[in-house]
Amino acid sequence: MTTIGILALQGGIEEHQAHLNRLGIKHIVAVKKAGQLAACQGLILPGGESTAIGKTLRESPLLQAITGFAKQGKPVWGTCAGLILLAQNISGENNYLGLLQISVCRNGYGRQLDSFKTTAVIPEVSEQPLPLVFIRAPYISQIGPGVKVLLKLNQKIVAVKQKNIIATSFHPELTDDLSFHRYFLELVQTANDQKK
Amino acid sequence: MSERAQLNKNLAQMLKNGVIMDVTNPEQARLAEKAGAVAVMALERVPADLRKQGGVARMSDPGMIKEIMEAVSIPVMAKVRIGHFVEAQILQALGLDYIDESEVLTPTDQENHIDKTAFTIPFVCGARNLGEALRRIGEGASMIRSKGEAGTGNIIEAVSHMRAINNAIKRLTTLSREELMATSRDLAAPLHLVEFVAANGRLPVVNFAAGGIATPADAALMMQLGADGVFVGSGVFKSTNPEKRARAIVLAVTHYNDPVTLLEISKNLGEPMVGINLDLLDKTERLAERGC
Numbered sequence: 001m002t003t004i005g006i007l008a009l010q011g012g013i014e015e016h017q018a019h020l021n022r023l024g025i026k027h028i029v030a031v032k033k034a035g036q037l038a039a040c041q042g043l044i045l046p047g048g049e050s051t052a053i054g055k056t057l058r059e060s061p062l063l064q065a066i067t068g069f070a071k072q073g074k075p076v077w078g079t080c081a082g083l084i085l086l087a088q089n090i091s092g093e094n095n096y097l098g099l100l101q102i103s104v105c106r107n108g109y110g111r112q113l114d115s116f117k118t119t120a121v122i123p124e125v126s127e128q129p130l131p132l133v134f135i136r137a138p139y140i141s142q143i144g145p146g147v148k149v150l151l152k153l154n155q156k157i158v159a160v161k162q163k164n165i166i167a168t169s170f171h172p173e174l175t176d177d178l179s180f181h182r183y184f185l186e187l188v189q190t191a192n193d194q195k196k
Numbered sequence: 197m198s199e200r201a202q203l204n205k206n207l208a209q210m211l212k213n214g215v216i217m218d219v220t221n222p223e224q225a226r227l228a229e230k231a232g233a234v235a236v237m238a239l240e241r242v243p244a245d246l247r248k249q250g251g252v253a254r255m256s257d258p259g260m261i262k263e264i265m266e267a268v269s270i271p272v273m274a275k276v277r278i279g280h281f282v283e284a285q286i287l288q289a290l291g292l293d294y295i296d297e298s299e300v301l302t303p304t305d306q307e308n309h310i311d312k313t314a315f316t317i318p319f320v321c322g323a324r325n326l327g328e329a330l331r332r333i334g335e336g337a338s339m340i341r342s343k344g345e346a347g348t349g350n351i352i353e354a355v356s357h358m359r360a361i362n363n364a365i366k367r368l369t370t371l372s373r374e375e376l377m378a379t380s381r382d383l384a385a386p387l388h389l390v391e392f393v394a395a396n397g398r399l400p401v402v403n404f405a406a407g408g409i410a411t412p413a414d415a416a417l418m419m420q421l422g423a424d425g426v427f428v429g430s431g432v433f434k435s436t437n438p439e440k441r442a443r444a445i446v447l448a449v450t451h452y453n454d455p456v457t458l459l460e461i462s463k464n465l466g467e468p469m470v471g472i473n474l475d476l477l478d479k480t481e482r483l484a485e486r487g488c
Contacts, residue, residue: 008213008450009213009450010212010213010214010232010234010449010450011210011212011213011214012209012210012212013212013213014212015209032450032451032454047210048210048211048212048213048214048234049210049211049214049234049235049270049271051229051232051269051270052214052232052233052234052270052446055230055231055232055446056232056446056447056450080210081210092269106269107269111271111291111292111293112203112204112207112271112293112294112317112318113288113291113293113316113317115203115204115206115207116203117199117202117203133203133206135203135206135207135210136207136210136271136293171206174206174209
């Protein structure tokens, strides 16, 4: 029985939930309080507004709890705002969790009129091209030594992995494709097996 | 649905479980962002003042909207008059994030709303019932909000609009296929959208609550009634402690179904805005009747 948490302070929570449901995950926790993390084997930080989610996170014991969760080796995946929450450096503002050795350019692609959709192959995730949706998206301007690039799009890094932490500028939960969620669940499975 | 329409609908999805606040200057915009607002609505006068001052209410000065866009990093919305597609063209040229085609401003067209499919910028529109919501979506709206009765600090209309929309959605899911055409006729709504709602049990776009939200409890009430998020207009900056109230309303939307947390955040917020009893409001002063 796999239980996945979705940080549920603000943003597109139901979209991740629907994808996990389609992959047969029945136990999903909408995490609003630190105590709810104990039941989870993996955690998704969804898209939304990073300033809104980050403000509440900073004022809550959840910030420490998520840090502890990730340091135990449990998989954490941030999409868009979630990527910003994970980053060590954020252009023009203080970081939140600071767990991922990346520098991120918030709203790097511009405003809503600059939001776009494209496709690309991410070999680590799937051999098939994946639809990628960028909404007022950030990009990664720099990475530390422990960070592996999963996808670079026109010279900009938009997906990375650092051990048990993954982050994407784009929103797999806003497309019909389940590959990225399947990939995340595999990481959760592997982490679980190693623990045993 | 076009790719652009999809992306515009997606931005609204990212605003879910959040609060969008009316602001009239960069200072208020920064306060809203700091309080955890997911977006701000830039306008020269909040609805409570529009109501008091009367006259024709129009799109705000784009120079003033631009200053607010520069002051914050969250999405910025602004209002245009119902049917005024040139005001919308101007705001699209400005590079704004979202347009509210709003009954709070004085309408410009007695028959038609803007053809929103002609734009790349997304639109949010108000609705009092399912038919109205589906007509706006049919015209290309990427997001719906209840109309409520803006600028009154009175939640009664927002409650009735949210209930009306959600009850009608529930009813649609129980109908057989042959009943959908007659329902489409009765709702005066496009058949393909009626079919979508019947099959999926929800609107094809996000639905926020708006119009009269003044307290954290009001915000949580709308969320428990099924809203995806809330707009707060006059409720923040017409109260005695906007900073504290703004933050409390944001937290109330996150913890809407947790009375113990709601209790904590509802304490010591100072005076809310003075409300208006709708029985005392003349029919001509009711903004929700505009554009349907």
